[in-house]
Amino acid sequence: MKDIFDNIKFGRFNLKSRIIRTGLWESQNDSTYGLSQSIFDRYESLAKNNVGLIITELISLYSHDRFSDYSDYINYPYFIKEFRSLPEIAHEYDVPIFAQIGFINCNINGKQMMEVNELNMEDIRKIQADYIVAAKKIAFAGFDGIQLNIGNNYFLSRVMDPFENQREDNYGGNTYNRVRMVLEIIKLIKQTTDLHIHCRVNLYKDFDDSLEICKILAENGADSLQITKFLSPQYFRKSLSNENMLVDFTDAVASEVSIPVVLGGGLSSMNAMNDLMNSTNIEFFSMQRPFVRNPALLTEWKEKGYGESDCKTCNNCYWKKDSTCLIKSE
């Protein structure tokens, strides 16, 4: 029987559990002093409490695109100096750590709020070059991998979306063309760093096209995938049909590719994860808000042999400077 606390390979890494801590929008910066001791304490809590792999909160590719005043961006002047502490902390506990990078609004080459179909070749090359510079900084800071957030409503997810992308050049039309821009980024990151490349990718409206996107990514350099949807899967926790759709799709992807595939959120019970893992091809699960609620969650589950997060998915911990849960226990 498989268990979430199995020691397991994930690419070249040995994980202590099958639980991936995905970052969302927790504050990483107090907007005056950069990374503070409370941020370092947060990562230490994750690393020492049985998380298999840590993925940081979103580090935006562009300063204009920060999620809040307390979010970070890759061109923050002290990025390498401050962020190198996060891999140092995680590695003390033998936990690998990836940096998450992405952007939503496309303001480049002096143009504002560009849509997918408006990009010219100069714009495409600028975005790709910005990703390569970001990857080099992430590698230099000592991270083990990079999570390319090309899911949810991030800009590159819209480039791959068959409904959004109506381009008639080599970057639109068939599935491969819509993934081409991301594939070129992956290829260049591989040529210039040894980062593990983890892609957070959507289940779009078209199941088969979405599956094809995942296969193309897996066959062209992606080292692992995390499956998500346009809106965070946490919003679907109470909707069985939506939850099942994501599970069914993740199961289908995991059966078709030979790289690790992570179910992107939506589950918060140890028994439910173990049941799912033993009845499908799904091997890895991601969680985020449950760790804000209780950073020692997995250690408690491991000791008891069962457990469920009581996070309400209310999102009141976000947007704030300290990203703490103030909801009282029942």
Ligand code: SF4
């Ligand atoms: S209960 Fe609400 S405030 Fe607390 S961790 Fe969950 S989402 Fe955040």
